[in-house]
Amino acid sequence: GAVVSQHPSWVICKSGTSVKIECRSLDFQATTMFWYRQFPKQSLMLMATSNEGSKATYEQGVEKDKFLINHASLTLSTLTVTSAHPEDSSFYICSARAASGGRNEQFFGPGTRLTVL
Amino acid sequence: GQQLNQSPQSMFIQEGEDVSMNCTSSSIFNTWLWYKQDPGEGPVLLIALYKAGELTSNGRLTAQFGITRKDSFLNISASIPSDVGIYFCAGTYSGAGSYQLTFGKGTKLSVIP
Numbered sequence: 001g002a003v004v005s006q007h008p009s010w011v012i013c014k015s016g017t018s019v020k021i022e023c024r025s026l027d028f029q030a031t032t033m034f035w036y037r038q039f040p041k042q043s044l045m046l047m048a049t050s051n052e053g054s055k056a057t058y059e060q061g062v063e064k065d066k067f068l069i070n071h072a073s074l075t076l077s078t079l080t081v082t083s084a085h086p087e088d089s090s091f092y093i094c095s096a097r098a099a100s101g102g103r104n105e106q107f108f109g110p111g112t113r114l115t116v117l
Numbered sequence: 118g119q120q121l122n123q124s125p126q127s128m129f130i131q132e133g134e135d136v137s138m139n140c141t142s143s144s145i146f147n148t149w150l151w152y153k154q155d156p157g158e159g160p161v162l163l164i165a166l167y168k169a170g171e172l173t174s175n176g177r178l179t180a181q182f183g184i185t186r187k188d189s190f191l192n193i194s195a196s197i198p199s200d201v202g203i204y205f206c207a208g209t210y211s212g213a214g215s216y217q218l219t220f221g222k223g224t225k226l227s228v229i230p
Contacts, residue, residue: 006159032216043205043220044160093159097216105150106207106218108159 003027004096006109013084014117021079021112023094029074030096034106035067038091050077084116123206123221130196131229138224139190140206148209149182149189150218153202160205164191196228 003026013019023033031052036044048069050056056069066088068080077096081088091113095106123140130136140149148167152160164175166182166189173180179192189208193200206221 002162004159034217043222046217049217091157095159095218105162105165106216107162108152111157111159113157 002098002105002107004094004107004109006094006112008112009110010113010115012115012117015085016083018080018082019084019114021081021092021094021114023077023079023096023109025075025096025098025107028096028098030077030098031074032097033071033077034095034097035069035077035079036093036095038093038111044093047079081114084114086116089114089116121206121208121219121221123224125224126222127225127227129227129229132196132198134196136193136196136200136226137190138204138206138226139188140208140221141188142208142210142219143187144210145186146189146208146210147186149180150207151178151180151189151191152205152207154205154223155202163204193226196226198228198230201226201228 005024007022033050035047038044046059047062048056048058050069050071052071052074058064071077091111093111095108097106121140121142150165151163153163154160164173164180169186170184171182177194203223203225205223207218
């Protein structure tokens with residue numbers, strides 16, 4: 001149980017294009033999903049917290065107009081990198097919170113490798 | 118924001134040896150989680166801890182939530198080659214947004230066969 005999928009697993013795009021990444025909780029409902037980015041040999045950096053049916057909360061320094069997040073259902077959140085540039089190349093990982101009896105466990109997707117040319 | 122100090126940063130061990138890594142914080146944490154990440158993959162949850170003093174095992178892995186609520190350790194017994202990877206501690210604390218995880222910088226484990 002507690003499986004999170006991401007699609008696509010990797011994407012290469014031209015500078016200036018937009019890229020959408022999907023995050024799905026496959027066997028549980030996730031009222032809260034999180035988006036992270038990870039640079040090589042570094043830890044995960046939280047970009048935003050996404051609650052189903054409401055606007056995402058972005059971390060300081062993360063441009064909300066550049067990284068559009070939609071959490072339309074309890075099993076799906078999407079991250080759209082708009083007008084991508086080479087500096088946006090990174091490993092993007094989502095996680096979904098499985099709430100159970102007050103416990104707080106986050107399960108991560110396999111990540112999406114974005115390369116912007 | 119709050120930062121977690123995770124150590125060691127990396128370690129090389131012989132297969133069969135035991136491994137220990139830990140995380141400390143300056144603030145009280147409510148939850149401690151330990152994850153393992155393989156190259157090109159997302160982190161996989163190993164152990165979750167919710168109470169001070171809690172000691173939990175998952176196979177050869179054992180983790181504890183420190184009594185002061187400011188630290189946690191992860192032990193791996195009788196290491197095997199597939200234990201290779203980066204281990205992250207993570208936790209939640211009252212000062213952050215609901216359920217947000219703060220991550221340590223990771224411990225890179227290498228196992229020599």
